[in-house]
Amino acid sequence: MAENFRCGYIALIGRPNAGKSTLLNRLVGEKLAITSPKPQTTRHRLLGVLNLANAQLLFLDTPGILTPHGPLNESLVQAAIAALTEADVVVWLVEPRAPTPRDQVLLPYLSALEAPLIIGINKIDTLAKPPLLPLIAAYHDLFPDSPVVPLSALAGDGLPALVGEIVQRLPLSPPFFPEEQLTDQTERFLVAEIIRERLFHHTGEEIPYAIAVAVEEFDESRRPDMVRVRAVIYVEKDSQKGIVIGKGGKLLKQVGLEAREEAERLLQSRVFLDLWVKVWKNWRKDPRALRELGYQA
Secondary structure (H helix, E strand, O other): OOOOOEEEEEEEEOOOOOOHHHHHHHHHOOOOOOOOOOOOOOOOOEEEEEEOOOEEEEEEEOOOOOOOOOHHHHHHHHHHHHHHHHOOEEEEEEOOOOOOHHHHHOHHHHHOOOOOEEEEEOOHHHOOHHHHHHHHHHHHHHOOOOOEEEOEOOOOEOHHHHHHHHHOOOOEOOOOOOOOOOOOOOHHHHHHHHHHHHHHHHOOOOHHHHOEEEEEEEEEEEEOOEEEEEEEEEEOOHHHHHHHHOHHHHHHHHHHHHHHHHHHHHHOOEEEEEEEEEEOOOHHHOHHHHHHOOOOO
16 A cells, blocks of 8 residues: 555535536446436435545535425435535535625535535536636635636536545545445345335425335345345335325336346345335424434434
């Protein structure tokens, strides 16, 4: 190991839909974080590990920060803010627009940071080059000591520059994780997230936000060539249950097919996926439900 090896945690912070999960997946080279066009797809802090010759970068994907409404949103914002306290470097990921009053929720936390801050202007592939310079200047005015890096998480543009800025700010340290480990989350958790992602893609309006997924069985012992997964999809109302199941069970079957195929790619094994839909009335406002579903300590 190089004498000047560096290792540390990098919190990816920003508003919903800034592209944090897409950035994590692109940097790590594997799909760990689920993505969708809907805001607040990410609900949990997720670690992704990037190994370099001279550094190990531990990225923390976090829920999007906005003014919280309700116990679930409050717990998501708290999870994102908590990541700031354990980060050695913070990357504030923004869309290609000037700062707005909606950023005021996050700015006090960024201003109080002890860790170095890097600002990443994402989605530059959607922007003409001339307007980019005023945007860089606007964010530089907010945080004069912080580098501003234009990038596209989707296309991969600007990522070497971002990684370079991060590495030079990490502390000298041996790696925390073995080279082959990409995350600290369990396969059980990742499969539950895959199911939730497919539901996000197939349902509209309020339904995705009323959905939680719990894997009740993850059994690799019955057959050496197959993982048996039984998962429960929780909704808040009987009417939502009918929508998730779909006419003749069609929507649930499609979600199950897509989730099973992606789970098989993740686990490198055949998967038997058994999905159930249950009503847990107003689980997003129920402290016990939030604890049991992993959203509160």
